[in-house]
């Protein structure tokens with residue numbers, strides 16, 4: 001089963017939830033800007049799943065999807081973009097480029113999801129990235145980033161989730177307590193006991209929400225709002241609801257978004 005599996009398909013099923021993420025973008029954009037967003041750039045787009053869903057959402061929507069890896073872009077083109085109707089396809093542009101030097105027309109929304117901007121290890125690189133994103137946004141555009149925190153980011157651990165026909169394993173394999181470098185892997189296990197080990201591997205720096213806001217401010221963003229995942233007051237269970245807050249309890253693992261305005 002592992003030999004026959006397609007790692008990009010499994011990743012999309014296990015990790016991505018474009019409908020939820022785009023609902024959050026739509027609702028937050030309307031609330032903060034007072035109109036609907038139409039143009040979006042998806043940085044670190046991988047298979048461009050979110051951009052594909054974006055151009056499907058509304059006829060006025062356009063998307064530019066940027067990734068450095070030609071293999072994942074080709075997969076996205078063959079498996080996701082090819083499912084679009086011709087008029088939807090015309091509103092989506094795939095670009096193979098480094099997000100640190102890509103030049104694109106100005107957009108309403110830049111999204112960088114699934115912590116990919118944490119590939120950037122140096123503060124100067126993060127500052128450069130945020131400056132360039134700011135340049136890529138129209139005056140009342142918004143940058144959407146995700147963020148996670150809590151004591152569990154700073155330790156090795158494994159987390160397993162059962163999905164339809166396979167198991168998803170998130171492994172934090174090494175954490176460097178001096179540099180905040182976290183080495184992670186995604187593995188997939190199958191009912192016939194076969195395994196797709198290290199289907200994806202990342203080395204991230206664990207950044208804090210406060211320091212990211214400071215760098216965003218230095219890059220010229222006027223405001224950066226943190227939306228933190230809510231927890232059930234009785235059970236402590238994480239909920240699919242995010243609220244703007246500067247005041248958060250120290251849950252061992254929490255997810256959030258940072259929304260920044262130029």
Ligand SMILES: C[S@@+](CC[C@H](N)C(=O)[O-])C[C@H]1O[C@@H](n2cnc3c(N)ncnc32)[C@H](O)[C@@H]1O
Pocket residue numbers: 015016043044045046047066067068069072097098099100112113114116119
């Ligand atoms: C974890 S995937 C993210 C996929 C998708 N955005 C998501 O939400 O799941 C990270 C992607 O970032 C791309 N990437 C890494 N560094 C990059 C860079 N400097 N510029 C553009 N893409 C980059 C990789 O090729 C990979 O496809």
